Each structure stands twice: as C-alpha cells, then as structure tokens.
Amino acid sequence: xxxxxxxxxxxxxxxxxxxxxxxxxxxxxAGNLSVTVGRDPLRLAVTASGLDKGELTPADIVVVDAxxxxxxxEGGSEQRPSAExxxxxxxxxxxGAGAVIHVHALAAVTAGHHWxxxxxxxxxxxxxxxxxxxxxxxxTIPVIANGQDMTVLGDAFEAxxxxxxxxxxxxPALIVADHGIYAWGRDLRQARWHLELTEALLQIVLSRR
Amino acid sequence: xxxxxxxxxxxxxxxxxxxxxxxxxxxxxAGNLSVTVGRDPLRLAVTASGLDKGELTPADIVVVDAxxxxxxxEGGSEQRPSAExxxxxxxxxxxGAGAVIHVHALAAVTAGHHWxxxxxxxxxxxxxxxxxxxxxxxxTIPVIANGQDMTVLGDAFEAxxxxxxxxxxxxPALIVADHGIYAWGRDLRQARWHLELTEALLQIVLSRR
Amino acid sequence: xxxxxxxxxxxxxxxxxxxxxxxxxxxxxAGNLSVTVGRDPLRLAVTASGLDKGELTPADIVVVDAxxxxxxxEGGSEQRPSAExxxxxxxxxxxGAGAVIHVHALAAVTAGHHWxxxxxxxxxxxxxxxxxxxxxxxxTIPVIANGQDMTVLGDAFEAxxxxxxxxxxxxPALIVADHGIYAWGRDLRQARWHLELTEALLQIVLSRR
Amino acid sequence: xxxxxxxxxxxxxxxxxxxxxxxxxxxxxAGNLSVTVGRDPLRLAVTASGLDKGELTPADIVVVDAxxxxxxxEGGSEQRPSAExxxxxxxxxxxGAGAVIHVHALAAVTAGHHWxxxxxxxxxxxxxxxxxxxxxxxxTIPVIANGQDMTVLGDAFEAxxxxxxxxxxxxPALIVADHGIYAWGRDLRQARWHLELTEALLQIVLSRR
Numbered sequence: 001x002x003x004x005x006x007x008x009x010x011x012x013x014x015x016x017x018x019x020x021x022x023x024x025x026x027x028x029x030a031g032n033l034s035v036t037v038g039r040d041p042l043r044l045a046v047t048a049s050g051l052d053k054g055e056l057t058p059a060d061i062v063v064v065d066a067x068x069x070x071x072x073x074e075g076g077s078e079q080r081p082s083a084e085x086x087x088x089x090x091x092x093x094x095x096g097a098g099a100v101i102h103v104h105a106l107a108a109v110t111a112g113h114h115w116x117x118x119x120x121x122x123x124x125x126x127x128x129x130x131x132x133x134x135x136x137x138x139x140t141i142p143v144i145a146n147g148q149d150m151t152v153l154g155d156a157f158e159a160x161x162x163x164x165x166x167x168x169x170x171x172p173a174l175i176v177a178d179h180g181i182y183a184w185g186r187d188l189r190q191a192r193w194h195l196e197l198t199e200a201l202l203q204i205v206l207s208r209r
Numbered sequence: 210x211x212x213x214x215x216x217x218x219x220x221x222x223x224x225x226x227x228x229x230x231x232x233x234x235x236x237x238x239a240g241n242l243s244v245t246v247g248r249d250p251l252r253l254a255v256t257a258s259g260l261d262k263g264e265l266t267p268a269d270i271v272v273v274d275a276x277x278x279x280x281x282x283e284g285g286s287e288q289r290p291s292a293e294x295x296x297x298x299x300x301x302x303x304x305g306a307g308a309v310i311h312v313h314a315l316a317a318v319t320a321g322h323h324w325x326x327x328x329x330x331x332x333x334x335x336x337x338x339x340x341x342x343x344x345x346x347x348x349t350i351p352v353i354a355n356g357q358d359m360t361v362l363g364d365a366f367e368a369x370x371x372x373x374x375x376x377x378x379x380x381p382a383l384i385v386a387d388h389g390i391y392a393w394g395r396d397l398r399q400a401r402w403h404l405e406l407t408e409a410l411l412q413i414v415l416s417r418r
Numbered sequence: 419x420x421x422x423x424x425x426x427x428x429x430x431x432x433x434x435x436x437x438x439x440x441x442x443x444x445x446x447x448a449g450n451l452s453v454t455v456g457r458d459p460l461r462l463a464v465t466a467s468g469l470d471k472g473e474l475t476p477a478d479i480v481v482v483d484a485x486x487x488x489x490x491x492e493g494g495s496e497q498r499p500s501a502e503x504x505x506x507x508x509x510x511x512x513x514g515a516g517a518v519i520h521v522h523a524l525a526a527v528t529a530g531h532h533w534x535x536x537x538x539x540x541x542x543x544x545x546x547x548x549x550x551x552x553x554x555x556x557x558t559i560p561v562i563a564n565g566q567d568m569t570v571l572g573d574a575f576e577a578x579x580x581x582x583x584x585x586x587x588x589x590p591a592l593i594v595a596d597h598g599i600y601a602w603g604r605d606l607r608q609a610r611w612h613l614e615l616t617e618a619l620l621q622i623v624l625s626r627r
Numbered sequence: 628x629x630x631x632x633x634x635x636x637x638x639x640x641x642x643x644x645x646x647x648x649x650x651x652x653x654x655x656x657a658g659n660l661s662v663t664v665g666r667d668p669l670r671l672a673v674t675a676s677g678l679d680k681g682e683l684t685p686a687d688i689v690v691v692d693a694x695x696x697x698x699x700x701e702g703g704s705e706q707r708p709s710a711e712x713x714x715x716x717x718x719x720x721x722x723g724a725g726a727v728i729h730v731h732a733l734a735a736v737t738a739g740h741h742w743x744x745x746x747x748x749x750x751x752x753x754x755x756x757x758x759x760x761x762x763x764x765x766x767t768i769p770v771i772a773n774g775q776d777m778t779v780l781g782d783a784f785e786a787x788x789x790x791x792x793x794x795x796x797x798x799p800a801l802i803v804a805d806h807g808i809y810a811w812g813r814d815l816r817q818a819r820w821h822l823e824l825t826e827a828l829l830q831i832v833l834s835r836r
Contacts, residue, residue, distance in 0.1 A: 027823035028756040052816060104753065104827065110834045125355055125388035126313065129237040134355060134388075146752055146761060179752035179761075189261060196236035200313065207319045334564055334597035335522065338446040343564060343597075398470060405445035409522065416528045543773055543806035544731065547655040552773060552806075607679060614654035618731065625737045 006075045009035040009045040010058030012188050016101070017047060019192075021054035025103035029053065031180065034064075034088040034100045035188060042066040044089055044100075048079035066093055068150060086150030087157070087182065094158055095172070097184035099191040107202040108181035112143045114209065116177055118160075119143065121201055129197040130172055141198060143175040173198040215284045218244040218254040219267030221397050225310070226256060228401075230263035234312035238262065240389065243273075243297040243309045244397060251275040253298055253309075257288035275302055277359060295359030296366070296391065303367055304381070306393035308400040316411040317390035321352045323418065325386055327369075328352065330410055338406040339381055350380055350407060355388040382407040424493045427453040427463040428476030430606050434519070435465060437610075439472035443521035447471065449598065452482075452506040452518045453606060460484040462507055462518075466497035484511055486568060504568030505575070505600065512576055513590070515602035517609040525620040526599035530561045532627065534595055536578075537561065539619055547615040548590055559589055559616060564597040591616040633702045636662040636672040637685030639815050643728070644674060646819075648681035652730035656680060658807065661691075661715040661727045662815060669693040671716055671727075675706035693720055695777060713777030714784070714809065721785055722799070724811035726818040734829040735808035739770045741836065743804055745787075746770065748828055756824040757799055768825060770802040800825040 013033050020026050020033075031053060034046035045061045046068075047053065063076035068086030072078065088100045111119045118140040121127060125134045132139045142160040147153050157174055172194040173183040183195035222242050229235050229242075240262060243255035254270045255277075256262065272285035277295030281287065297309045320328045327349040330336060334343045341348045351369040356362050366383055381403040382392040392404035431451050438444050438451075449471060452464040463479045464486075465471070481494035486504030490496065506518045529537045536558040539545060543552045550557045560578035565571050575592055590612040591601040601613035640660050647653050647660075658680060661673040672688045673695075674680070690703035695713030699705065715727045738746045745767040748754060752761045759766045769787040774780050784801055799821040800810040810822035 024823075024827075027753065027827040028820035030753060030756060030824070030827075052820070106827070106830055106834065109831050113831075113835055123355070123387055125385075126236070126239060129239060134357065146750070148761065176752075178750055193237035193261070196233075197239070200233075200236040200239075200315070203315055204318050204322075207315065208322055332564070332596055334594075335445070335448060338448060343566065402446035402470070405442075406448070409442075409445040409448075409524070412524055413527050413531075416524065417531055541773070541805055543803075544654070544657060547657060552775065611655035611679070614651075615657070618651075618654040618657075618733070621733055622736050622740075625733065626740055 010061045014056040017053040025105045026053040031103040032082045036092045036098045046085045049082040090154035098186045099188040100184040101191045102182045104180040105199050111202040112175040112177040126197050146179040219270045223265035226262040234314045235262040240312040241291045245301045245307045255294045258291040299363035307395045308397040309393040310400045311391045313389040314408045317384050320411040321384040321386040335406050352384040428479045432474040435471040443523045444471040449521040450500045454510045454516045464503045467500040508572035516604045517606040518602040519609045520600045522598040523617050526593050529620040530593040530595040544615050561593040637688045641683040644680040652732045653680040658730040659709045663719045663725050673712045676709040717781035725813045726815040727811040728818045729809045731807040732826050735802050738829040739802040739804040753824050773806040
C-alpha cells in the first residue's frame with residue numbers, strides 16, 4: 001500500500017479517536033480504531049497501543065495482518081499494536097468491514113451486564129440505521145464474555161455473527177461484557193454512525209428497565 | 210424563491226444540525242431540519258437524507274412540496290429528501306411554522322414510552338416558554354405511534370393538534386414514540402427554543418417518576 | 419454610572435450567559451444574570467428578556483432599580499427587562515451581592531421537588547465553598563414556591579434568608595420550586611462558583627436518595 | 628530547581644486543570660493538582676488555592692515541602708497553597724508519584740458513600756489500566772473519611788495503601804468520602820489516565836447497583 005493511503009488512514013483514525021475521547025468513550029488509553037487498508041492479504045491500519053487517544057498523530061498507526069500481528073516493512077510505525085488488533089482483524093475478515101471502532105462506552109457495558117445473552121431490541125426507529133426494520137423485527141446485539149485471547153473472542157463473535165442459513169441477525173456491533181463495544185462499517189464514518197446509533201439504542205432500552 | 214433565500218436557509222440548517230449533533234441528538238444520520246421557504250404553494254427547504262448531520266454544507270438541502278416530495282427546478286440540491294419531509298410539511302401546513310426540527314433526544318423517547326397517551330405537564334415555569342401558563346394549566350405533549358407512512362403520522366398529529374372549538378392545547382412539539390421528537394416555531398431559532406424547553410420539561414417529569 | 423462600567427458588565431454578563439447556555443442550564447430564553455452597578459440608589463445591569471442567552475452582546479443589558487423596573491437615561495439598552503429582575507434586585511438589596519445568576523439547572527428543580535421545605539445538606543466538603551463547615555453543621559438550601567409576582571417571591575426569600583438573631587443559615591443560593599435556582603456572590607465569578615458548588619451538592623444528595 | 632522546570636510544570640497544571648473544569652470535576656474553586664519537582668528534599672509544584680481552576684496561568688503554582696507547607700525562595704508564586712497540598716505531598720512520598728490530581732467527580736463521591744469500607748471491583752477490563760488483572764482479581768479502591776487535618780488523612784491513606792507483606796492492593800487512586808477523589812501516576816498524563824479509568828470503573832459499578 002502507498003504512503004498516501006496510510007497517511008489518510010492515520011489522519012482519519014487520529015481525528016475520530018479525538019472525537020471519542022472528547023465524549024468520554026476512551027478513558028485512559030482505552031479503545032482502538034482500525035481501517036482496512038488491504039484485502040489480499042488482509043491488512044489493517046490500527047491505532048498504536050498505550051497512547052492517549054485524544055492526542056494521536058497520523059503517524060501513530062501500526063499495520064497488522066489477519067491475526068492482528070504487526071507487519072514490518074509495509075509502512076506505519078513500529079509501535080506495538082494493541083492485543084485487541086486481533087479482534088479488529090477477525091471482524092474485518094468476517095464482515096468485510098472497511099473500519100472497526102472499539103470504545104468503552106458506558107451504556108454498552110451496562111447493557112452487556114444486564115443481558116449477557118444478548119440485548120434484544122424491537123420496534124425502535126433507530127434500528128433502521130443499523131440495517132434492520134423499525135417495526136416487527138427482533139434484533140439482538142450480541143454479547144460475548146470478556147477475555148484476553150483474541151482467538152477465543154473472535155470465535156465467540158463469529159459463532160454469534162453467522163446465523164445458520166440466513167443473514168438475519170447481521171448487526172454491525174458487538175458488546176464485550178465488562179469491557180466495551182465494537183462497531184464497524186464500510187468506512188470509518190459509517191462505523192461511527194453504527195456506534196452512535198447502537199449506543200443510543202442501548203441507552204433507550206436501559207432507560208426502560 | 211431566490212438563490213439567496215435558499216443559501217441563507219441552507220446555512221442556518223447546517224449550523225443548527227451541527228449544534229444538535231454535538232449534543233448527541235442526531236446519532237448516525239438521524240433527524241432532519243426544515244425551513245419554510247414558500248407558502249403558496251407550500252415549499253420547505255429540508256436537510257438531505259443519509260448525510261452526517263454534523264458535517265452538512267449550505268448546499269445539502271432539498272426543496273420539497275406539501276407532500277414532502279422533492280421539487281426540481283426550484284433550487285436546492287437533487288439529493289433525496291428524507292421520507293420524514295412529509296411530516297415536516299404537514300406540520301408547517303397545519304401550524305403555520307416557519308421551521309421544524311426533528312431529533313432523537315433521549316428524554317423524548319423515554320417519556321413517549323412511559324406515557325403513550327401523551328405527557329401531562331402542569332405547574333412548571335418552563336411551560337411559559339412553549340406558550341402556556343406556569344400555574345394551574347394542564348398541558349399535554351402529544352405522543353403518536355411510530356410508523357413509516359408520513360400521511361398516517363400526519364393524520365395522527367393533526368387529530369391531536371386541532372382541539373375542538375379551542376386552541377387550548379397548542380403545543381409546539383410532538384413526540385413520536387420509539388423514535389424521537391418534532392418541535393417547531395416561527396423560525397429556526399424559536400423552533401430550537403421550543404425543542405430545548407420541551408426536552409428540559411421532559412427531563413424534569415422523568416426525574417420525578 | 420459610566421459607559422465603561424456598563425460595557426464591562428455587559429461583556430461579563432454575555433460571556434457567563436454563553437457559558438451556562440453551553441451547559442444546558444438556559445434552555446430556550448430561560449434564565450437571567452445581573453451585576454450590581456450602583457448602590458445608592460440600587461441599580462442592576464440585567465440581561466434583557468426574550469433573547470437567546472448563548473448569543474448575547476454586551477449591549478443586551480437593561481439598567482433596573484430596586485423594584486426591577488427599567489431605568490431610562492442611565493445607560494444600557496431600552497429592551498424589556500425580565501420580570502425576574504425584581505427578584506434579582508431584592509437579592510442584591512438583602513444580601514449585598516454584587517452579582518446574581520438565575521438558571522434552570524436540573525438538579526435544583528429536582529431537589530426542590532423532593533424537598534419543598536428546603537434541601538438539608540450536612541458533612542460534605544463542598545459546603546466550605548458556600549461559606550459553611552464541611553463537618554457537623556446542618557445547612558439548608560432554601561426552597562420557595564414558584565410564582566409570577568416578584569414581590570411575593572422576594573418576601574418568601576427574605577423570610578427564609580434572615581434568621582432571627584443569627585447569620586447561621588446564610589446560603590448564597592435559593593431554589594424556586596418547579597422553576598430553577600438563584601445564586602449570588604460578591605462578583606459574577608463568585609456567583610458562578612456558588613452556583614456550580616450548589617448544583618454539585620444537590621447532585622450528590624440526589625444520588626443518595 | 629530551575630525556572631524552566633517550574634514553568635513547564637505550571638503550564639501542564641494549568642492545562643489539565645482547565646480540562647477537568649470543562650468536565651465539571653472542579654466546581655467553584657474545588658480541587659487541586661500537583662507535580663513532583665524535587666525528591667531530596669521532596670518538593671511539589673501545586674496549584675494555588677482559591678482560584679478558578681478553568682483560568683489558571685502557569686504562574687499560579689506554589690512550591691511546597693513534604694508537609695504541604697509553602698517554600699519561599701525556590702520559585703513559584705507566593706500565593707497560599709491549598710491545605711490539601713499536605714495530602715498531595717504524602718501521596719507523592721509514599722507512592723513515588725510524579726503527579727497527583729484531586730477533583731470532585733460525582734461517581735467517586737457517590738461510590739464512597741455507598742461503600743465506605745472501599746469499593747470492590749472485579750472482572751472488569753479497565754482494571755488493567757490501573758495496574759491489575761481484568762479477570763479473577765479483587766481490587767479495592769480505598770475510601771477514607773473526610774477531614775481537615777491532612778496528617779490524619781495521610782495516615783488513613785497510608786494505612787490502607789501499604790499492605791502487609793504484599794503490594795497487592797496498589798491502586799493509584801483514593802476516594803475521600805463526602806468529598807472527592809485523588810489519583811496519581813508517574814507524570815500528569817498518567818495520573819489523568821488513572822483518574823479517568825477509576826471514574827469510569829466507578830460509574831460501571833454504580834450502574835449495577
């Protein structure tokens with residue numbers, strides 16, 4: 001990939017990270033964002049680990065492969081990628097997403113605690129914004145248990161994501177219980193839209209408990 | 210209408226949309242705003258559909274008629290108007306509003322869920338800001354069921370809005386259950402004031418449950 | 419008073435109004451702020467009525483007397499002062515305040531509803547910030563009923579403010595039930611400090627219900 | 628120490644204070660921040676008392692010793708240090724922290740009220756950000772009673788901080804009940820990270836009550 005592609009990706013990742021930091025969704029150095037920059041083989045530009053997400057520069061990205069392992073010699077910094085890059089890559093591989101966002105938004109953590117089997121949503125207008133019907137369709141935001149092995153988390157995600165003989169429950173978001181939320185889309189902007197809408201939907205169902 | 214009128218309308222709509230996005234009231238691409246730019250026949254400039262409401266430009270407006278259908282050749286962009294433009298137009302026609310705002314504010318959605326027959330407000334100072342008395346008058350913020358057919362929603366609104374032989378319950382706001390809120394006024398600024406006041410009133414009554 | 423004094427007062431009032439608007443404490447055109455600009459006779463510069471409090475200019479002030487009635491010919495604009503200017507003036511007269519702030523902050527309205535006889539605070543560090551002890555002293559934020567006659571409200575305030583033979587309950591804040599809060603201080607900055615601290619104290623006691 | 632070191636410390640302290648003020652964590656003149664500028668003897672640059680924490684300049688710092696007493700002739704202003712400087716100094720001495728932050732964040736005050744024996748956290752991802760495991764480890768955010776004698780508070784902190792024969796409960800945060808929270812780290816940025824993460828963790832456990 002060209003330096004220009006990575007520069008653009010880095011600038012977008014820094015800008016969106018600053019936005020989420022301002023919303024309080026990236027406390028400390030929590031969370032990470034990625035953009036898919038290559039498909040064959042799979043390559044993601046992901047925010048570097050351990051940095052303040054409100055102060056990233058376009059250079060603070062790492063190129064990782066399908067396992068979330070840093071790839072040297074293809075551009076990006078030589079900083080350490082987050083361990084969570086492995087789940088970003090799995091989501092990008094399974095869903096075809098062009099961008100993945102992971103933040104520690106409160107409604108997601110709270111909803112994941114109350115509904116560990118998945119958060120059931122139905123008859124809400126904003127379901128349209130995540131690809132479903134506003135009426136008469138039951139949509140479940142999947143919830144998986146937290147863990148430090150991204151292969152285990154990726155398998156748990158994939159088991160819930162691929163529905164037998166249907167694409168019915170294709171939801172562009174995943175709650176990791178006691179941890180946070182992942183949301184994705186064709187690009188970083190749509191991934192943000194999906195994140196904002198899912199968090200808003202979760203706030204609504206939490207307000208009804 | 211002149212290009213200057215549309216330019217001014219577009220600039221105001223973009224600025225107010227950015228304001229509501231910053232407040233979290235327009236997650237994803239949710240919500241839309243309009244300004245009445247002609248009365249005979251009715252014409253509204255409404256924000257275009259599917260765009261990030263924090264990043265609109267003055268050109269991101271569509272001119273629609275009394276049914277919310279895009280009108281070509283009268284200025285504005287050729288982008289797709291939101292389906293909800295039909296409800297904007299109905300509200301403008303019925304109430305004479307110069308501007309209508311539709312956002313997905315949380316207190317409105319929560320209140321609409323708890324009080325599907327309408328949210329009853331009484332003895333609150335801020336009722337003065339939406340045209341009523343701070344004392345001794347019962348005011349109901351109407352709530353209608355959500356739906357995708359704007360004619361049905363418009364009829365439901367009109368049935369609640371026009372009181373037999375009185376103007377008593379003239380409230381410049383409407384909750385669409387499981388969805389969001391509409392507020393309107395003589396211009397975009399007053400429509401915003403009505404929105405802010407109604408949302409604040411709803412937060413007060415929700416805090417008392 | 420000189421034009422310079424009024425100019426400075428107007429600039430401060432506009433800046434602080436914009437600050438409170440950004441916090442959501444002045445929905446619509448709600449709330450008003452004043453600075454004492456003369457003592458003998460009493461004169462206040464108060465924000466003009468009916469304007470967006472996020473968009474005031476230094477010229478958007480009115481000079482009022484001890485009854486809150488606009489005084490012509492002494493500078494300031496000829497706009498209409500808020501009816502609430504009468505309560506500002508009473509507070510300035512009774513307490514010697516150099517500035518009074520009135521906003522519609524949510525915790526104040528909620529606390530006033532739950533504790534109409536006054537909000538009792540005790541053993542909280544921030545009581546020091548409103549002139550009391552952090553330990554072993556019971557402090558009551560007075561609550562008065564809402565009304566439109568500022569003489570009635572002023573009398574209710576004064577009855578609660580002046581304690582027989584003591585200055586014990588001298589609290590620089592007053593809740594008007596179903597309405598909002600007044601806070602004051604020697605200048606606009608200290609009045610804001612008192613407002614921020616009182617609202618924070620009320621949030622604490624509300625979180626403990 | 629050199630003027631340059633103090634200038635840099637002052638600029639950082641002013642910037643971070645403004646950040647926390649914007650979040651509502653420093654109402655009135657509440658809270659204070661410090662940076663360790665000397666170890667032998669211990670010297671801290673601490674924000675001056677009684678000032679608006681959103682408007683500090685780099686010069687608004689005081690140099691204090693291990694007892695939190697102002698030291699003249701070593702740079703910094705001659706303003707009054709906060710009484711709380713004594714607890715800052717104790718924390719810096721006991722933990723080796725390079726920076727200490729004290730703010731009045733709501734979740735800390737609420738959690739300290741509900742769990743006066745300490746806030747027990749377990750199985751939460753963000754525990755990693757304050758130096759613990761996300762799984763299978765019980766971590767307690769210590770809570771001490773409020774008081775005005777910093778020696779008493781410092782002793783209470785030290786009794787909870789130093790665990791017999793272990794470093795197990797080394798948590799970079801301390802709740803002072805009915806008052807606020809202290810957080811610290813190797814520098815001001817890491818202290819902020821610890822503060823943000825602890826406040827987020829407390830919001831999570833409060834949402835589960």
